[in-house]
Amino acid sequence: MNRYIELWIESLPQLLEAMVKVTLPLTLIAFVLSLLIGILATVMRTRSNVNPLNWISRFYVWVFRGTPLLVQLFLIFYGLPRLGITLDTWTAAIITLSLNTGAYVAETFRASVASIPRGQFEAARTLNFTKMQTLTKVVIPQAVRIALPPLGNDLIDLVKGTALVSTISLVDLFQSGRQVAARTYEPLAMYLEVAFLYLIIVTILSWGQRYLEKRSSRYVRSANA
Amino acid sequence: MLKLEDLTKSFEATTVLDNISLDLESGETTVILGPSGSGKSTLLRCLNLLETPQSGTLFIEGDLVEFGGKLTDEQVRTIRKHSAMVFQSFNLFPHYTALQNVALAPVLNGKMNKKDANKLASDLLDKVGLGAKKDSYPDNLSGGQQQRVAIARALAVSPDYLLFDEPTSALDPELEAEVIGVLIDLAREKRSLVVVTHNMAFAQKVADRIVFLEGGHVLYNGRPEGFFSSTNERIRRFLNIFETV
Ligand SMILES: Nc1ncnc2c1ncn2[C@@H]1O[C@H](COP(=O)(O)OP(=O)(O)O)[C@@H](O)[C@H]1O
Ligand SMILES: [Mg+2]
Numbered sequence: 001m002n003r004y005i006e007l008w009i010e011s012l013p014q015l016l017e018a019m020v021k022v023t024l025p026l027t028l029i030a031f032v033l034s035l036l037i038g039i040l041a042t043v044m045r046t047r048s049n050v051n052p053l054n055w056i057s058r059f060y061v062w063v064f065r066g067t068p069l070l071v072q073l074f075l076i077f078y079g080l081p082r083l084g085i086t087l088d089t090w091t092a093a094i095i096t097l098s099l100n101t102g103a104y105v106a107e108t109f110r111a112s113v114a115s116i117p118r119g120q121f122e123a124a125r126t127l128n129f130t131k132m133q134t135l136t137k138v139v140i141p142q143a144v145r146i147a148l149p150p151l152g153n154d155l156i157d158l159v160k161g162t163a164l165v166s167t168i169s170l171v172d173l174f175q176s177g178r179q180v181a182a183r184t185y186e187p188l189a190m191y192l193e194v195a196f197l198y199l200i201i202v203t204i205l206s207w208g209q210r211y212l213e214k215r216s217s218r219y220v221r222s223a224n225a
Numbered sequence: 226m227l228k229l230e231d232l233t234k235s236f237e238a239t240t241v242l243d244n245i246s247l248d249l250e251s252g253e254t255t256v257i258l259g260p261s262g263s264g265k266s267t268l269l270r271c272l273n274l275l276e277t278p279q280s281g282t283l284f285i286e287g288d289l290v291e292f293g294g295k296l297t298d299e300q301v302r303t304i305r306k307h308s309a310m311v312f313q314s315f316n317l318f319p320h321y322t323a324l325q326n327v328a329l330a331p332v333l334n335g336k337m338n339k340k341d342a343n344k345l346a347s348d349l350l351d352k353v354g355l356g357a358k359k360d361s362y363p364d365n366l367s368g369g370q371q372q373r374v375a376i377a378r379a380l381a382v383s384p385d386y387l388l389f390d391e392p393t394s395a396l397d398p399e400l401e402a403e404v405i406g407v408l409i410d411l412a413r414e415k416r417s418l419v420v421v422t423h424n425m426a427f428a429q430k431v432a433d434r435i436v437f438l439e440g441g442h443v444l445y446n447g448r449p450e451g452f453f454s455s456t457n458e459r460i461r462r463f464l465n466i467f468e469t470v
Binding site: 117119120122123125128129130133137138141142145218219220 | 273302306308317333362378
C-alpha cells in the first residue's frame with residue numbers, strides 16, 4: 001500500500017500536467033465548437049424551408065451519432081491524408097471531437113425546441129411577436145433550461161471521449177498514465193489514479209451542471225433539481 | 226366593426242367552416258355556441274389569423290384581407306394587431322413573472338418603453354385583481370389566476386377585439402367564477418368580446434349576440450332572447466344538454 005501511495009504522489013505532477021495541457025483544453029475547445037455546430041445544425045434543420053440544408057444537417061447527425069468516435073478519429077487522422085488532407089494531431093483531435101459531440105448537441109437542441117408546447121408559439125403569434133422575437137424571448141430561454149441536463153451528459157461523454165486521442169499519439173491524461181504504468185510495471189495503481197482524476201473532472205462538471213440547472217429553473221415550482 | 230364574408234376553412238379534405246358570413250358590432254359581447262367539433266375554435270382562430278382560411282374576406286376595424294393566396298407577414302401583422310386571443314390552456318410564458326408576461330408584448334411591438342409597459346402591466350394586473358401576484362411565476366399561480374394574467378396580457382396589446390376560446394374550460398367552478406367575473410367587467414366597459422364558452426349563464430346574461438355553429442354553418446346569429454326561446458330543433462337539442470342536470 002505504501003508503495004502505491006508513493007507511486008501516486010510521484011506520478012501526480014506528470015498526470016496533472018497531461019490533464020491540464022491536453023485533456024482539459026481539448027474538452028473545452030471541442031465543447032465550445034460543438035455548441036456552435038449544434039446551433040448551426042439545429043437552425044438548418046428547423047428552418048426547413050430550405051430543404052438541402054435540412055438534409056445536410058440530418059445526414060451529419062446520422063453519420064456522427066451512428067459511428068464510433070474511434071473510427072471517426074482514425075478516418076480523419078489516418079484516412080484523410082489519402083485525399084491529400086494531412087492534419088496534425090491536435091487539429092485532427094479537435095475536429096473529430098467537435099464534430100462527434102456536435103451531433104449529440106444538435107439532437108439535444110432539436111429535442112429541446114420540439115418539447116416546447118405548441119401553445120407557447122401560438123401565444124407569441126397572437127401577441128404579434130416577430131419570428132426573431134419569438135426565438136429569443138420565448139423559445140431559447142425555455143429550450144436552454146430543457147437542454148441543460150442532456151447537454152451536461154454530452155459534455156461528460158466528451159471528457160471521457162478525449163481518452164481516445166491517445167491512439168493518435170497525443171499525450172493526454174490516459175496516455176500519460178499508460179506511460180508511467182509501462183515504466184513502473186504497476187498498471188493497477190496507475191489506472192486507478194487515472195480513473196480517479198477523470199472522476200474528479202466529471203464530478204466538478206456535474207456540480208456546475210446542477211448549479212446551472214437550479215439557476216435556470218427558478219420559475220418551475222416542482223423542479224426536483 | 227368586424228365583418229366576415231364567405232369564409233371557408235378546411236383541413237385537407239374536411240371543410241370546417243363552410244362559407245360563413247358574419248357581422249359583429251364594436252362594443253358588443255358575442256358568444257359563440259355549438260357542439261364539440263362544430264368549428265368554434267377554428268372560427269375564432271381565423272379572426273386572429275392563427276389559422277388561414279382558404280377563401281373569403283375578413284374586414285376588421287378598417288383593414289381588409291382577402292384569402293386565397295399566400296398572405297405577406299405585413300398583412301398578417303396588420304390584421305392580427307386588431308385582436309388578441311385568450312386560450313383555454315392559458316399559454317403564459319413560464320419563464321417570466323406575471324408582470325413580465327403582461328409587459329413583454331407592448332415593448333416588443335415597439336409601442337412603449339419598458340418603464341411605461343411595466344406601469345401598464347401593473348395597472349392591468351390590478352384591474353384583474355392580481356395586484357399582489359405581480360412577481361409570481363405562472364407555475365406558482367392557480368389556474369384562475371393564470372387565466373386572469375393571460376387576459377391582462379391580451380389587454381396589454383390594446384386589441385379592438387378580445388377573443389376567448391373556452392377560457393374557463395380548464396378550471397374548477399370557483400376559479401371559473403373569478404375569470405367570468407373579469408369577463409363581465411370587460412363586457413360592462415363595452416369592450417368588443419368574442420367568447421367561445423359552455424357557460425350558459427354567461428351567454429344568457431352577458432351576451433349581446435349569440436352565434437350558434439353546427440357543422441361549420443351559422444344556424445343562429447342574433448339576440449340571446451331569441452336563441453334561448455328558439456324552437457329550432459337543433460338548437461333545442463343543444464340547449465337540452467345544459468338543462469338536464
Ligand atoms: N389543425 C387541424 N387539423 C385538422 N383538423 C382540425 C384541425 N383543427 C380542427 N380540426 C377539425 O375541425 C373541426 C372543428 O374543430 P374546432 O374548430 O376545434 O371545433 P370546436 O372548437 O367547435 O370544438 C373538428 O372536426 C376538428 O377535428
Ligand atoms: Mg374548441
